Amino acid sequence: MENHLKIIKGNMVFAPSFGQLETLANSYVIIEGKKIKGTYRELPAQYNNLAITDYGDALIIPGFVDLHFHAPQFANRGLGLDLELLPWLEQYTFPEEAKFKDNAYAAEIYKQVVTELWKWGTTRVALFGTIHKEATAHLMEMLALAGLGGYVGKVNMDRNSSDSLLETTEQSLADTEDFIKNTIDRYGLVKPIITPRFVPSCTGDLMSGLARLAGKYNLPVQSHLSENTGEIAWVKELHPDCLNYANVYQKFGLFGQQPTIMAHCIYNDAAEIELMAKNKVTVAHCPYSNNNLASGIAPVRKLIDLGVAVGLGSDIAGGHEISIAKVMAAAVQVSKLKWLASDKKAPFFTIPEVFFMATKGGGSFFGKVGSFEEGYEFDALVIDDTGLNVSTINRYSLAERLSRFIYIGDYHNIVARYVAGKKMEQPQF
Incomplete structure (x- = not known):
C-alpha cells in the first residue's frame, strides 16, 4: 500500500x-x-x-531556477568584464561561440556546464546554445542525462554578427525547425525554446519566421531586452518605425504571444512595462552581468509592483557566478544601490523576496515548480x-x-x- x-x-x-x-x-x-x-x-x-x-x-x-544562462560562454567566465556589452560580444563572446561548430569541443564544454549546474543546485534552467543545431542538441541531451529540467534554445542570428556566426534567414529557420522536430518529444523535463539572440542580430523576416515556429510547435521564447543604452539606440536605428524596443518584438510576434522570457529589462519605459505586464512576459534579472558589463541596475521593484513576473538569471558569462544563491545576494546588493539612488524611495529587496524570485518566481515559467x-x-x-x-x-x-x-x-x-x-x-x- x-x-x-x-x-x-x-x-x-x-x-x-x-x-x-x-x-x-x-x-x-x-x-x-x-x-x-x-x-x-x-x-x-x-x-x-x-x-x-x-x-x-x-x-x-x-531547487534553484536560472532563467538566463549562455551555455557556450562557460569557458569565458571572468574574461572581458572590464568592457561594456557590445565590445565584449565582439571581442570575447562571438569568437568563443564560433568554436561550437566543432561538436567535440561543444561536448567537452557542455559536460562541464551541466555538471556545474548540478553542483551549485540549479534544478531548472533556460539555456542559450549557439547557432549550431547539432551542438545545441548535445547540450539538451546532457541536461536530460543529468536529470535536470529546462529549456534549451538554438540561437538565431542573420545580421550584424561575425562571418563565423552569421546564418541566412532561410538556413536559420530551417535549422531551428530541424532542431525542434528532433528534440521536442525526446525528453520529459527538457524542451526546446525559440531563441532570437536579440533584435540587432535578427531581421524582421527571421523574427516573423521564429514566431511562426513558436506558434506551430507551441514553444516558449527567450531573448534580451533593454540591457544597454548603446544597444537600445542601435535598435532604434534599425527599427525607426517602432515605438520602443519591446514594440519590435511585439510587432514580429515574439513578446508574450507564447510564454516569453526577456533578460535584463533595465531601461524600459512605461509603455513597455505596461505591455510586458499585459502580455505576461517574464523578466530574467541578472545583477552580476549588469554590474560586470556596466549596463545598469534594473528597476525590478517597479516591474514587480506593476505586475511583471521576475526571476533570476546568472547570465553566464556576462555574469561570472553560476550559483543562484550568489545571484540572490547580488540582487539584494544592487537593490540597495537603487534605493540610495532613488533618495531611499524604492525599497531594497529582502531575503524572502529574492528567495521567491530564485524559486517559485522563476519556477513558474516551467509550470508548478x-x-x-x-x-x-x-x-x-x-x-x-x-x-x-x-x-x-x-x-x-x-x-x-x-x-x-x-x-x-x-x-x-x-x-x-x-x-x-x-x-x-x-x-x-
Missing part, C-alpha cells in the same frame, strides 16, 4: 508568495511521483508504516549548514540559516538534490 510514495523529513523553507517565507521545522513532505502530496508538521497516521528519508536538522529548500505547495513538482536541495555556524546550529532561526547559506555557503553544503521527485546523483558523462 502507498509504496510509490516518498516521505522526506527535515526543516522545510520555501516562499509561497513574494516576500513570504514559510518555515516548517522538523516536518514532513510527502511526494507522489513527481508531485507534492502535502507538507505536515506531524506525519498523518496512515503513513506511519512507510519508510522515511530523514535529513535530520538539515534545511530543505526548493519552485515551492513546496500541494501539486507542485518536488524540486529540492538539502542543505547541511553545520559548518557555517559559529557555535551550535540552534543559535539561528531557519530564516537566518537560509540567509547565511545564501551569503556564505557554497556547493559543499548541498548534500542532496531532487528534480521532479527524483534524487539526482552527480552526472557521469
Whole structure:
C-alpha cells in the first residue's frame, strides 16, 4: 500500500508568495511521483508504516531556477568584464561561440556546464546554445542525462554578427525547425525554446519566421531586452518605425504571444512595462552581468509592483557566478544601490523576496515548480549548514540559516538534490 510514495523529513523553507517565507521545522513532505502530496508538521497516521528519508536538522529548500544562462560562454567566465556589452560580444563572446561548430569541443564544454549546474543546485534552467543545431542538441541531451529540467534554445542570428556566426534567414529557420522536430518529444523535463539572440542580430523576416515556429510547435521564447543604452539606440536605428524596443518584438510576434522570457529589462519605459505586464512576459534579472558589463541596475521593484513576473538569471558569462544563491545576494546588493539612488524611495529587496524570485518566481515559467505547495513538482536541495555556524546550529532561526547559506555557503553544503521527485546523483558523462 502507498509504496510509490516518498516521505522526506527535515526543516522545510520555501516562499509561497513574494516576500513570504514559510518555515516548517522538523516536518514532513510527502511526494507522489513527481508531485507534492502535502507538507505536515506531524506525519498523518496512515503513513506511519512507510519508510522515511530523514535529513535530520538539515534545511530543505526548493531547487534553484536560472532563467538566463549562455551555455557556450562557460569557458569565458571572468574574461572581458572590464568592457561594456557590445565590445565584449565582439571581442570575447562571438569568437568563443564560433568554436561550437566543432561538436567535440561543444561536448567537452557542455559536460562541464551541466555538471556545474548540478553542483551549485540549479534544478531548472533556460539555456542559450549557439547557432549550431547539432551542438545545441548535445547540450539538451546532457541536461536530460543529468536529470535536470529546462529549456534549451538554438540561437538565431542573420545580421550584424561575425562571418563565423552569421546564418541566412532561410538556413536559420530551417535549422531551428530541424532542431525542434528532433528534440521536442525526446525528453520529459527538457524542451526546446525559440531563441532570437536579440533584435540587432535578427531581421524582421527571421523574427516573423521564429514566431511562426513558436506558434506551430507551441514553444516558449527567450531573448534580451533593454540591457544597454548603446544597444537600445542601435535598435532604434534599425527599427525607426517602432515605438520602443519591446514594440519590435511585439510587432514580429515574439513578446508574450507564447510564454516569453526577456533578460535584463533595465531601461524600459512605461509603455513597455505596461505591455510586458499585459502580455505576461517574464523578466530574467541578472545583477552580476549588469554590474560586470556596466549596463545598469534594473528597476525590478517597479516591474514587480506593476505586475511583471521576475526571476533570476546568472547570465553566464556576462555574469561570472553560476550559483543562484550568489545571484540572490547580488540582487539584494544592487537593490540597495537603487534605493540610495532613488533618495531611499524604492525599497531594497529582502531575503524572502529574492528567495521567491530564485524559486517559485522563476519556477513558474516551467509550470508548478519552485515551492513546496500541494501539486507542485518536488524540486529540492538539502542543505547541511553545520559548518557555517559559529557555535551550535540552534543559535539561528531557519530564516537566518537560509540567509547565511545564501551569503556564505557554497556547493559543499548541498548534500542532496531532487528534480521532479527524483534524487539526482552527480552526472557521469
